[in-house]
Amino acid sequence: MERVLNSPNTPPVPKRSFGDRLQNWLPKIVLAPSVLVVVVCIYGYIFWTAFLSMTNSRFLPSYKFVGLSQYEKLLDNDRWTTSIMNLGIFGVMFILIAILLGVALAIFLDQNIRQEGAIRTIYLYPMALSFIVTGTAWKWILNPGLGIEKLVHDWGYTDFTFDWIVDSEMVVYTLVIAAVWQSSGFVMAMFLAGLRGIDSSIIKAAQIDGASLPTIYFKIIMPCLRPVFFSAVIITSHIAIKSFDLVTALTAGGPGYSSDLPALFMYAHSFTRGQIGLGAASAMMMLGGILAILVPYLYSELREKKS
CATH class of the missing domain: 1.20.5 (Single alpha-helices involved in coiled-coils or other helix-helix interfaces)
Known part of the structure; x- marks a missing residue:
């Protein structure tokens, strides 16, 4: 050698x-x-x-280890419990309505209608705004003395009421309205891109076999858009869990803390109430919620690639 x-x-x-x-x-x-x-x-x-999150930190970080006591305090906190319940209502309704509305708009635009570009731009425009702008605008619209209720009263319908924004039992639904208004256009764009990526020969073959248009969409096209559905769920879930600016601008968590969400709870206790340890514990709980959604999705995607 x-x-x-x-x-x-x-x-x-x-x-x-x-x-x-x-x-x-x-x-x-x-x-x-x-x-x-x-x-x-x-x-x-x-x-x-x-x-x-495992220390007794208050206004400044502390290195005194207290184990899981901050998490115990968190679970016993009424405001945290309310924020979790609100997140469940807000998250489920926001995700379902945004996806259903996005799919409907995408199917509508997929019919080669006139002025498709202009209509698509109108639907997508809210996504160009920040949640602060969206929250402020909807705060004006939903204000009983300034928005929809006052407008209807000026038309002569004085018995009409729409005071959800000041009703502690209905205020969380105003967050759903504003979030759906902003995000459904983005979901529409995702599904429209998926629809345009499907081979047209599959649709033509189904039409030759006598399948109706609803059957084609529900039995053939929608199953092909399964990755888009997964992506839409992940994105909207992430938006719901980390929602802070929308709540701050629209309701500020009120009346009282009836429209609180975990992100607002975390900010309030970490930076305004001097409870850094408790705020850190709530932040880790939010991270756990995101991972609970993200990890199964990544696992399913990796398993499909291997198979």
Whole structure:
């Protein structure tokens, strides 16, 4: 072997120049700051928050370990219980209505109607707004002395009432209205892209076989859009769990804390009430909710790719 390697007929291995080595390392050097920022500012602070949730931190971080006592306090807190119940109502209704409305709008636009571009832009426009703007606008619209109720009264229908925003039992549904108004257009765009990606020959074959249009959509097209459904559920669930700016602008958690959501609870206890440990515990509970949705989705996707 040594004779072969040291044979004079064997061409020498060229030494790599500094430019070649720099070109090999350049992508890693460029990506290193971004990777460092992600590791420190995302995963690092997740572990830091988990640690704080097991301490008695109040206005400033504390290193006194108290185990799961903050989680016990959290579960015994009436405001947290209310925020979880509100999240269940808001999340379920928001996800279902946004997806159903998005699918209906996508099917409507998939019929090659006139002015499709203009209509699609109108439906998508709310997504260009921030939730602060959406919350402020709907706060004006739903204000009994300024919005819909006053408008109907001015028309002469003085018996009409629409005071959900000041009704502690109905206020959570105003969050659903505003969130659906903003996000259903985005869901529509997702499903419309999925519909346009389906092979038209499948639809033509079904039409030749005598299948009606509703049958084609429900029996053929919709099953093909299963990945889009999963993506829509994941995105809307993420929006629902982390909703903070919409609640702050629209109801500020009121009346009282009847429209509180976990994100607003976490902010209030961490930054305004000096209970960092309790706020960190609520943040970890929110992270657990997101992972409970995300992990099964990723598992199903990976299993399908392997099969």
